[in-house]
Amino acid sequence: MYKVLMFDGGVYRINELYELVEDIGGFVIQKTQVQVQIIVTIVIPEEDLAVIEKKTQELGGKLTEVPLAGTEVAVVAPTLGRHHMPHPVCDIAEHLRRYGAITVVMGLARGKGRQTAQISADEKSTIEEYDAAVFVLGNFEDCITKEKVRLFENIEIPVIVACGPDIAQLPGCEALVTGVCRKVERMRRAEEIAKLEEIAEALGKIVEVRRRRVDEDPLFVHPAEMKQRIESLEAVQKSLRPAPIVLHLDGLRVKIPFEEWKDQLAGIDIFGHRLGDVSRISGARIGGSTIIKILTKSEVDARDSKGTASTA
């Protein structure tokens, strides 16, 4: 299985690290250079961790694990109004970014109220484009257990619920963190930061399980490798959006319009296959983006053998 790590060090002899990462079959996801300091996010095979650790020591850098790197997470609030939105939601989103996740804050159109709170099919499908979702709910047990549970039922990605009252369990969610409620100020006290850590930890566990599950039937290429190929596309290079390519556990979000670029994307060469043949490409619900779901090795093999059989 692959591991995502962050190297923090100097630029001197940094090429040696890049070469080593390439040699062991890993990839560089991101480089951020500030004068002579550089932060590099890398993906490497788990079994080669010791080699990278040794090289980091040699270069005088620091290596930290970023458990949520390579994931995109939706933090969902019942509405974007000030009653739900500002502090806990933003603090959770910001805290998850520290662990490497790309987070998106989302408010439901009709999520306010108790019995009147609802989620549309369109909103559910939008949320399902992400790797996981964190639902931030309110202060009353009665309201959450009887009504708000409907908001995240039948969502096909892992859901974490953060709410105020001490509820033992909720149906439809994979993790529950209590003690996070409406606030008029930022979560900066020690006990509040501990809650944010708890959410990040719960998400880390869920992501780990999903990574292992993906690994049981591995993808044809790792999303980071596919990212490197797509980066050469002109539209991606010219894109002014922050992080034009976002990694998912089983694919990527490329922030260029689907209709306009689907053919060029499908034509990119991936180990002798067309990208369109080793993945499912579709338009994202949020306009101007394309979602790529990479097929597994077995799916590609099955396709290939079917193709060969029909040619014969």
Added chain:
Amino acid sequence: MKIEVEGTEKYGTDSYVDLFNGILLDVGLTRMVEAVRFVIKPSDPLFLISIRTRKAPGLVKVSDIADISATEGGTMVTIRDETYAPTLISVLWQKYGRERVDQLTRLELFCRGVPEKEILDLGLDPGEELKSKILDAIWRLLPEGFKIRHNISSERITTVAATEHEMKKEWIEMAEKIHSEMEVD
């Protein structure tokens, strides 16, 4: 500040009391609120809040808080008591419009074409401002989906009962009872 809470869920009611204290701090009303009563029953659903404020200072004449002098083309107002500055400026802007009231420095205003006597006769009512701030605090606190509201207001007490679908008669009676109890307390 005296706080009384009646509710079906301890965590929810306690957190709403904390939230209310935070909101009061934000709008700068901590010292002006004398007593609060909450009735929070999410299963009904009912959210009721009744707030009693301290007595607001009476009507203040502009001549008591500022120096006023007639000059060529209008009246010059120099504010002496800074606490009234925002209220005075907004009253003058409301009455004469922004184009006729120039803010020369932080505490100096020039009212173009306004006779000195008119400004001398003006009064500021801090009670009105207090009331609007109390309402602001209540709107911030009320659960967002509780749009059906019943308001009762007297000189120092504001009571708001809010629910989601239909305001029941017994809740209105309860609000009235609590409102009158707050008057007596």
